[in-house]
Amino acid sequence: MQKLAIQGGSRLNGEVRISGAKNAALPILCASLLTSDTLQLDNVPDLNDVATMRGLLQEMGVSIAVSDALMELCAANIGKLEAPYEMVKTMRAAILVLGPLVARFGEARVSLPGGCAIGSRPVDLHIKGLQAMGAEIHIEHGYIHAKAKRLKGARIFFDLVSVTGTENLMMAAALADGVTVLENAAREPEVVDLANCLIAMGAKIEGAGSDTINIIGVEKLHGARHRIMPDRIESGTFLVAAAAAGGDITLTGARADILENVLEKLQEAGAAIQVAENTISLKMNRRPTAVNVRTAPYPAFPTDMQAQFMAMNCLAEGNAMVVETIFENRFMHVQELRRLGAQIDVEGNTAVIRGCAELQGATIMATDLRASACLVIAGLAAQGETIVDRIYHLDRGYEHIEAKLSGLGANIGRIK
Ligand code: EPZ
Secondary structure (H helix, E strand, O other), rough: OOEEEEEEOEEEEEEEOOOOHHHHHHHHHHHHHHHOEEEEEEOOOOOOOOOOHHHHHHHOOEEEEEEEEEEEEEEOOOOEEOOOHHHHHHHHHHHHHHHHHHHHEEEEEEOOOOOOOEOOOOOOOHHHHHHOOOEEEEEEOOOOEEEOOEEOOEEOOOOOOOOOHHHHHHHHHHHOEEEEEEEEEOOOOHHHHHHHHHHHHHOEEEEEEEOOOEEOOOOOOOOOOOOOOOOHHHHHHHHHHHHHHHEEEEOOOOOOOHHHHHHHHHHHHEEEEEEEEEEEEEEEEOOOOOOHHHHHOOEEEEEEHHHHHHHHHHHOEEEEEEEEOOOOOOHHHHOOOOOOOEEEEEEOOOOEEEOOOOOOOEEEEEOOHHHHHHHHHHHHHHHHEEEEEEEEEHHHHHHOOOHHHOOOOOOEEOOO
């Protein structure tokens, strides 16, 4: 089991390059299943989840070639229409092969993802949407078995805003017969990036980024070349790290327009933010001021940034309230932060953090991807040494994080 050893107390200074977005790359990799032509992708991040998804697609028969930063995928010879439990249990985003497989091949067998650390995370909305498009779906032995001669366009209303639910059904609708309207659709930028890729492949999609997306199905999609958007959560994570530890950093290859809520909260905490063409700079020369956050679907405050802000609030001046409205169990990092001396009370989906002047380094354990990032941030700002265990969670969604942080002056290293 690999761990990270962090010597706290160093400020972060310098430039860091932001990688391609994990949550755009994962659905876009699955979009390769929608055509027999080659899909060329630039800026695909080097992450464990991306490697897992590549493995799954190759298992199905997708040929994948990677040279430098270009990834080429070709689903001309698909032999298997299945996503097995072993794959799906480690990465629930594998559910994203369901829509494309049913849309292009008329059949799919995808394991139910099961729950994960942050919540039960059902996929009922994905299934309901495909049934509305005419798919026959049976759940047997833990697998979703879907069949459809050809999907038909339908009007689908999401009871809950679902990012991958919107993405799965948008991909399915791209090849359906007729028009599909997705209402109460997710507005996340990663949904827009997927839509842009599908449109480049010949899909007819309007309204991505709004809560109503119209898709006119076409017979076939063709190959395209698409550049994966920058990762807004990686960007936010580095900015919060500098706000918590103090410093002066510049993110390159980053987009500020998709981080407005997070940038506003950082300014409220006392950080000075400067935005240019594709850079975001943050200066923090004092103890942060506590900021309240309430997570909600985009463009509100992202749930994937909740844990990181909690780490900053542990050291801030004043008290903060953190309300998690998306997932029912996304406070796993609280116990670990308390080991560093943080003062946090949790009542249901609300955490109240009383800021402390300092945190003491300790050995702590990562439980999920963004909780791991939170613990790294706390370790950077704590006094003394912090050992973060189970950092395989971190490697799922952050590309070479200790190298990037060392490049900013952090005293951090990987130990066996
Ligand atoms: C996506 O997960 C992201 N993952 C998550 O990022 C992110 O936290 C989440 O959206 C919310 O923004 C990817 O994009 C690969 P949802 P997703 O469907 O699509 C409930 C990370 O750290 N729901 O938007 O699985 C669900 O339980 C990860 O990068 C249903 O009830 O999330 C949750 O409470 C973590 N039925 C809420 O909706 C469904 O069929 C939002 O879930 C689908 C969802």
